[in-house]
Amino acid sequence: MHLARALREAHHMLARHGGSPVGQPELACPQSAPDGPHARKLIRLAFLAPDLQARILDGRQPRGLTLKALLRWDMPADWDAQRRAFDALR
Numbered sequence: 001m002h003l004a005r006a007l008r009e010a011h012h013m014l015a016r017h018g019g020s021p022v023g024q025p026e027l028a029c030p031q032s033a034p035d036g037p038h039a040r041k042l043i044r045l046a047f048l049a050p051d052l053q054a055r056i057l058d059g060r061q062p063r064g065l066t067l068k069a070l071l072r073w074d075m076p077a078d079w080d081a082q083r084r085a086f087d088a089l090r
Contacts, residue, residue: 003056006067010045041071049079052086062089 048056055061065086076082 003061003065003067003070004059006042006070007045007048007053007056010042013039013043014046038071044075045070047077048075049082052079052082055086062086064089 045053052061073085076085
């Protein structure tokens with residue numbers, strides 16, 4: 001699956017499970033968990049920093065970044081830490 005497509009799927013999945021990556025923090029958590037470990041890893045993409053999501057959607061992600069690597073990543077919740085990790089991939 002392409003990174004941009006996976007990111008869109010993560011947002012759709014989050015919405016289907018009653019969560020939202022924006023707005024009040026108590027609304028961010030899904031009301032139910034996605035089925036299967038792959039889906040649970042995929043949904044985390046919806047919580048990437050907005051500028052990192054825009055880079056992925058525009059095809060400007062680091063050259064070495066793959067969906068497989070992103071799903072294995074122990075993604076920090078802190079957006080600045082996410083940005084530092086992305087920049088380290090250059």
